[in-house]
Amino acid sequence: MAECGSRYQLTVIAQPGIQSEINQPDVYESPASYFEAVYQIFQYGEQADSDSNSHFFNIDGQTINLRFAGSALTPRIIPALEHIQGIPTNSPQLTICLWDSASTHFPFPLHPWSGNSSSAFGEGFHSHEGRIHFNDGRFRMYFYMDDMILMLDSHEGKAIFWVEDAQKLPYHESGAPLRSLLDWWFSNNDRQFVHAAALGTGKGGVLLIGRGGSGKSTTTLACLDSPLQIAGDDYCLLTSKPSPYVHSLYSTAKLDPLDLNRLPHLKTDISNADRLESEKALFFLYKRHPQKIIKGFPLRALLIPCITGETQTSIKPASSIAGLMALAPSTIFQLVNEGSTSFDFMSRLVREIPSFHLDLGTDLAQIPATIIELLSNYQ
C-alpha cells in the first residue's frame, strides 16, 4: 500500500496476475464516510468475482438481501436460513454485504482510529488484541481483533459482514449466522431477539427458555417425531403486537455429543460428525426434515426445562419472575442490544404469557405429548 497525499491506495490482487488499486481516504471524518469506504471495497469485490451471489430472505415481513462477494461464505451462511427464503426485490428493508479477504483478496480498509499514516494500517489493524464496538444510534460497528467486523447503518438498511477467512468461521456461526447484525436490526420496542427454542403449530406454541444444558435442544429434537414443529433451537425473534408471536430465524439445532445417545436415530443427520471432540453436533433440520420447520406461531407459554432423571415428564406452573430469570440473563448476555430495552421487553412478556416448569423425563416420547396437552388448554 502506498501513501498518496491525503488518500492511500489499497493494492488488491483480485486474481493471480491481476492487480488493481482502490483509492481510500486516510482519515475518516464520520461514521458515514467510513461506512461508505467499506461498502466501496465490498462493491469492488462483488464486481470482481464471478462467483458473487445474492439471496433474499423474509423475516416478519421484512426482506433481507444477502449479497456475497465471492462464494466462500455462502455455504457457511445460507443453509441455516433456507427455510425463510424470500422473493427477490429491488427494495429490501436490509441489505447485508458479506465477504472474506482470504478468498476474494479484498482487504478491509483502515480502521477509523488508525491515524493517517500508511504504517498505521498494518499496525492498527493487525496488532491490537482489543475489540471495539461503536454505536451512535445510526451506525453500529463491531471490530473483533482481526477476524471479524460487523457494521450496520440502521437508517439506510445496509450492513457489512466481513471475516478474514471464511474457512475459519466457527461452526456455531453457521448454525446461527449473522445473529448480532439481525439482533441490531430487528430489536426495538416491538421486536426482540431471544435465546430460546421454539416449538408449536400454526395455532400456537411455546418457548423453551433457560441456560445452555437445561434440556432445550434435547426437547427440540425429541419433537421431530411428533405433531409439533420447530421454529428454532437456540434463537428466535419475538414480536409483541398485537400479541406475542414467534418468528423463526434459523432451522438448525445443536446438541451436546453426550446427549446423542438419547437420540441415536439422528446421528446420520449430524453435519459435523468428524469434529464432535471440539464441537457440538450441528443439525441442519430443514434439509432433512423440511416439514418439521415452521416459520412462526402465536406464543402461548414459556417453558423452563429441567432434566430430572425421572422417567416421567411433567409440567407445573412457574412464577413470572422464574420465567424472567430463565429468559432474560441468557438472552441479554448472548444478544445484547440495549440491555435495558431488551429487559423491558422480556419483563412485559412474562407478565403477559404464563410460565411453566417442564420437568423432563427420560422417556422422550412423553415430552412432546406433555407440551401438546398444555397447548390444548390455550387453543
Next chain:
Amino acid sequence: MSYSQVFRINSPTIIHEVIEGEAVIINMEKGHYYSIDHTGAGIWELVDKRASADEIIQSITQCYAGDPKSIQNSVIDFLAELQRENLIVPTSKETDDQTHSGNVITPNERLPFTPPELHKYIDMQDLLLLDPIHEVDESGWPNVGPDIN
C-alpha cells in the same frame, strides 16, 4: 452506615424488575444476576423510591411482624450486601428527583418477618467473557478502547 443514608439503584449498570413481590437484578458489566425474595424485594423497591435506611426500617417494621431490633439489623445488613455487590450506591436525597412516598408493602398483611436473602448467579459470567459483542461503549467517534494505541 448512617440511618439517614439514601441509596439509588446503580443504573445503567444494573437493570432490574419486580414482579409479584420478587425481583430479578442483572449486573450488565459483570454478567452476574440476582433474585431476591418478598422481604428483600420490598426493600429493593423502597431503595428505588429513594427511601433512607431509617425509612426502610420503619416501613418494613410496620409491614412485618417481628422483633424490631432484628428487623433493623437485617435491613442494614441487606443494604450493606447490596452495596458490596454494587447493586446500589449511596446518594444524597437533596439532589434526587425521586422521593420515597409510602410503603410498597401492604401493612395489613403483617406477615412474619423473614430476613431478606440475595441469591447470586454467576453462570452467565463466562458468556460475557466469551462473547465480545458485549463490550459496549457508546460514546464518540472514533471510539477507541483502552487497549488501542
